[in-house]
Amino acid sequence: MISQLVEQLDIYSDPKSKIISAVMGRNRRLSGESAPLRVTTPIDGSEIALFNMASKSQTEQVITNAVDAFISLRAIPAPKRGEFIREVGSSFRKHKQKLAELITLECGKILQESLGEVQEVIDICDFAVGLSRQLHGLTIVSERPNHRMMEQWHPLGPVAVISAFNFPMAVWAWNAMLAIVCGDSVIWKPSEKTPLCALACQSLIEETLKQFPELPDALSQVVIGDYSVGELLTRDARIPLVSATGSVPMGRKVATTVAQRLGRSLLELGGNNGMIVSPSADIELALRAIVFSAVGTCGQRCTTLRRLIVHESIADELLSRLVKTYAGLPIGDPTNPKTLIGPLIDQQAYELMQVAIDQAREAGGTVFYGGEQITLQGKEGGFYVAPTLIEIGGTAEVVKRETFAPILYLIRYSDFAEAVKIHNSVPQGLSSAVFTNDLRESEFFLSAAGSDCGLANVNIGTSGAEIGGAFGGEKETGGGRESGSDAWKNYMRRTTNTINYGHDIPLAQGIKFD
Numbered sequence: 084m085i086s087q088l089v090e091q092l093d094i095y096s097d098p099k100s101k102i103i104s105a106v107m108g109r110n111r112r113l114s115g116e117s118a119p120l121r122v123t124t125p126i127d128g129s130e131i132a133l134f135n136m137a138s139k140s141q142t143e144q145v146i147t148n149a150v151d152a153f154i155s156l157r158a159i160p161a162p163k164r165g166e167f168i169r170e171v172g173s174s175f176r177k178h179k180q181k182l183a184e185l186i187t188l189e190c191g192k193i194l195q196e197s198l199g200e201v202q203e204v205i206d207i208c209d210f211a212v213g214l215s216r217q218l219h220g221l222t223i224v225s226e227r228p229n230h231r232m233m234e235q236w237h238p239l240g241p242v243a244v245i246s247a248f249n250f251p252m253a254v255w256a257w258n259a260m261l262a263i264v265c266g267d268s269v270i271w272k273p274s275e276k277t278p279l280c281a282l283a284c285q286s287l288i289e290e291t292l293k294q295f296p297e298l299p300d301a302l303s304q305v306v307i308g309d310y311s312v313g314e315l316l317t318r319d320a321r322i323p324l325v326s327a328t329g330s331v332p333m334g335r336k337v338a339t340t341v342a343q344r345l346g347r348s349l350l351e352l353g354g355n356n357g358m359i360v361s362p363s364a365d366i367e368l369a370l371r372a373i374v375f376s377a378v379g380t381c382g383q384r385c386t387t388l389r390r391l392i393v394h395e396s397i398a399d400e401l402l403s404r405l406v407k408t409y410a411g412l413p414i415g416d417p418t419n420p421k422t423l424i425g426p427l428i429d430q431q432a433y434e435l436m437q438v439a440i441d442q443a444r445e446a447g448g449t450v451f452y453g454g455e456q457i458t459l460q461g462k463e464g465g466f467y468v469a470p471t472l473i474e475i476g477g478t479a480e481v482v483k484r485e486t487f488a489p490i491l492y493l494i495r496y497s498d499f500a501e502a503v504k505i506h507n508s509v510p511q512g513l514s515s516a517v518f519t520n521d522l523r524e525s526e527f528f529l530s531a532a533g534s535d536c537g538l539a540n541v542n543i544g545t546s547g548a549e550i551g552g553a554f555g556g557e558k559e560t561g562g563g564r565e566s567g568s569d570a571w572k573n574y575m576r577r578t579t580n581t582i583n584y585g586h587d588i589p590l591a592q593g594i595k596f597d
């Protein structure tokens with residue numbers, strides 16, 4: 084299946100050179116000096132590719148290439164860099180279906196969600212093209228006569244993008260498309276679970292680069308490997324910005340290493356997202372939003388709904404309707420268009436889910452639905468599960484942790500202020516939602532005293548953000564913002580310029596130094 088896919092994508096028409104330039108590993112098949120990486124599909128657990136991980140010297144060479152590329156790229160006008168991204172977007176449009184199939188194969192998302200992910204890449208390309216003509220600074224009045232102050236935004240340098248398995252194309256695109264229009268070269272270390280998606284994206288970049296001989300070849304590079312390759316990038320002072328998406332423990336390590344050398348890190352880490360459902364809510368709307376947010380991508384989105392905080396007067400009704408809906412959800416092969424819930428990424432994810440369910444039971448939780456493994460004929464190597472509904476108290480330790488699986492904890496509340504308190508009582512702060520038709524409740528939820536998350540929604544679910552807004556979260560989620568709004572500023576350095584066009588040299592703050 085994989086060879087068919089790549090052939091149809093036409094990305095390995097010249098297999099050797101493509102693979103060498105994409106991986107910098109010299110040879111995709113096992114043979115070389117560096118450690119092997121076996122890639123499997125979560126659909127049935129079978130092997131789909133073998134890689135050599137990039138070695139230390141190869142990774143260092145990639146960084147050297149990125150530094151050289153940056154020096155050429157920063158001299159190219161931003162609108163020209165935008166033209167390149169426009170063609171990259173066209174290429175993703177052309178190959179949308181095949182790229183989506185590759186995402187489904189490698190990370191197990193249902194095809195609809197994979198198509199949505201490729202669309203996100205296309206959307207961010209469009210956004211970046213517009214941005215390439217709008218990178219702007221302020222002019223600021225000066226306190227001194229005949230002086231002018233202004234801000235400029237300059238390209239920053241090579242940017243390392245370390246990404247998670249669950250958005251194997253979009254997270255790279257959020258970073259890379261903006262970084263490139265901002266004039267930065269990009270080194271991408273994808274998740275070791277999804278390197279083929281990265282190769283497909285890199286191949287389209289290289290194909291597009293052929294139309295732009297004035298742009299440096301190493302404007303975008305991929306290094307395949309595990310955390311150890313990521314560590315080489317985080318330690319290297321030639322990389323001023325490391326954008327890292329993944330779990331909180333990973334973010335802690337990346338942030339510490341980058342801070343040691345006083346570099347910048349942009350962190351997009353785990354979430355533990357909550358939704359409050361108040362008595363005034365439109366229950367039909369809420370139900371649809373809850374189910375998509377809680378079980379979409381088999382509970383493996385950073386924005387997955389994990390905590391449902393429901394008013395006691397409607398909790399029983401909502402719970403019984405959820406149990407009924409969960410019982411009818413089609414679970415299975417993600418390539419089947421009827422499937423809504425595909426597999427977990429691997430056995431470890433399944434085991435962590437079981438640990439969380441056991442801990443919830445020990446903490447007094449009641450499992451109302453699901454949790455068990457589902458064996459599919461011919462796909463015994465895949466980890467398919469029934470999504471789980473557990474009623475539990477909001478203070479249980481297990482509820483404060485992100486378990487990357489479809490477990491939804493239901494917590495009852497009696498008073499709205501208490502609900503917001505329960506909502507904010509976890510260490511993570513990514514996405515949040517309230518379902519209410521009470522203006523006071525929704526405004527309170529969005530106020531400074533309300534949700535403490537980076538994303539706060541009214542009458543829509545916690546997952547499925549648009550690219551136009553800045554995306555990211557607070558507290559242990561890391562504080563980073565990517566994608567829309569003014570997130571581009573992360574990829575540039577700001578200079579404040581003061582220009583004296585007079586015949587005197589007055590000092591600021593009225594200081595006399597004559």
Ligand code: NAD
Pocket residue numbers: 245246247248249250254272273274275308309310311312313314317328329330331333334336337350351352353354384385386485487513555556560
């Ligand atoms: P992970 O933390 O296991 O790995 C993420 C990436 O970090 C991988 O490429 C991995 O090789 C790399 N890595 C791990 N340790 C490293 C180290 N010490 N130095 C450098 N790189 C290192 O995460 P995962 O299992 O792939 O993804 C799931 C997690 O990602 C969840 O916690 C999810 O919430 C989070 N996530 C967050 C966002 C967001 O935008 N906030 C988006 C997607 C996923």
